[in-house]
Amino acid sequence: MTQSLILSTLTKTYQGVPALRDVSLSVAPGERVALLGHNGAGKSTMMKIILGLIGHDSGTVEVLGGAPGSAGAREGTAYLPENVAFHPALTGLEQMRHYLRLRGEPVGTAMDLLARVGLADAARRRIGTYSKGMRQRVGLAQALIGRPRLLVLDEPTSGLDPVSRRDFYELLDGLAAEGASILLSSHALTEVEARTDRLVILSGGVVVTQGALTDLRRQADLPVMLHVTPRDGARDDLAAALPQGRMNGTGVHLHCAQDDKLATLRRITGLGDMVSDIDVIPPSLEAIYSHFSRRDGQ
Ligand SMILES: Nc1ncnc2c1ncn2[C@@H]1O[C@H](COP(=O)(O)OP(=O)(O)OP(=O)(O)O)[C@@H](O)[C@H]1O
Numbered sequence: 028m029t030q031s032l033i034l035s036t037l038t039k040t041y042q043g044v045p046a047l048r049d050v051s052l053s054v055a056p057g058e059r060v061a062l063l064g065h066n067g068a069g070k071s072t073m074m075k076i077i078l079g080l081i082g083h084d085s086g087t088v089e090v091l092g093g094a095p096g097s098a099g100a101r102e103g104t105a106y107l108p109e110n111v112a113f114h115p116a117l118t119g120l121e122q123m124r125h126y127l128r129l130r131g132e133p134v135g136t137a138m139d140l141l142a143r144v145g146l147a148d149a150a151r152r153r154i155g156t157y158s159k160g161m162r163q164r165v166g167l168a169q170a171l172i173g174r175p176r177l178l179v180l181d182e183p184t185s186g187l188d189p190v191s192r193r194d195f196y197e198l199l200d201g202l203a204a205e206g207a208s209i210l211l212s213s214h215a216l217t218e219v220e221a222r223t224d225r226l227v228i229l230s231g232g233v234v235v236t237q238g239a240l241t242d243l244r245r246q247a248d249l250p251v252m253l254h255v256t257p258r259d260g261a262r263d264d265l266a267a268a269l270p271q272g273r274m275n276g277t278g279v280h281l282h283c284a285q286d287d288k289l290a291t292l293r294r295i296t297g298l299g300d301m302v303s304d305i306d307v308i309p310p311s312l313e314a315i316y317s318h319f320s321r322r323d324g325q
Pocket of ligand 1: 045066070071
């Protein structure tokens with residue numbers, strides 16, 4: 028399948044200081060990729076290069092089969108910056124019509140676009156009266172102009188409440204199902220875990236790992252946590268039978284290596300009546316993320 032975006036051994040330095048080093052990454056049609064990284068990891072720099080706003084030192088970048096910033100790449104790519112700014116005196120509808128005119132698209136679609144992001148009711152209100160989340164949604168409506176094939180979204184859900192975030196990801200799911208490629212940066216780890224196909228962790232300008240969460244979990248090989256709940260009256264016996272664990276209010280907490288998980292579970296179930304329940308808690312995305320970020324010395 029032809030990739031919508033291909034970065035190959037991309038390097039960028041600012042006044043001799045590296046911001047991206049040997050970054051290789053591709054995004055296929057219909058794929059949703061999350062770019063994760065600490066502040067200063069290089070996410071915005073990567074996005075600006077993809078958009079053709081800044082150049083790069085070495086490596087290659089192909090956006091929708093062309094060079095970044097080329098007419099073909101610009102036409103098919105939508106961008107949502109981290110901090111969207113609009114004219115506060117314009118209504119949502121006026122602002123959208125303005126963008127549509129600039130893009131040579133029919134202005135009659137302004138209301139449809141606003142409705143897609145849940146702003147139909149507020150369309151005739153001045154943007155100055157919108158909440159941050161509503162302004163973010165105007166930004167998203169603007170990014171949907173012209174049915175883009177590649178969406179580059181810089182922290183698109185910052186400032187959105189949980190319901191708006193859910194609606195936002197549903198919208199992205201629909202666009203991906205129609206074949207759009209999505210590259211988004213985020214600090215909200217748990218939400219991207221569930222709503223994207225692949226995670227790319229950038230640390231100090233280097234891609235330290237990428238893959239589906241299950242691949243990252245396997246690679247990180249972090250311990251699994253088990254929580255064992257005792258049967259009534261068996262609390263002390265259970266604590267004595269699992270001396271490597273730590274008793275808390277509801278039961279015994281213990282950790283084991285991934286490879287020992289089944290053996291440990293067999294040992295616990297072998298305790299028979301002492302045990303009323305076992306919860307297996309895999310490492311969180313936060314733990315996996317810190318593991319890979321720390322590995323690069325950050
Ligand atoms: N115009 C610039 N001149 C010099 N250094 C820059 C410039 N822009 C970015 N940098 C540096 O490049 C590195 C990467 O910055 P970038 O903005 O790409 O990170 P980021 O991952 O987007 O961070 P954040 O999550 O804070 O937005 C940082 O060390 C930053 O200080």
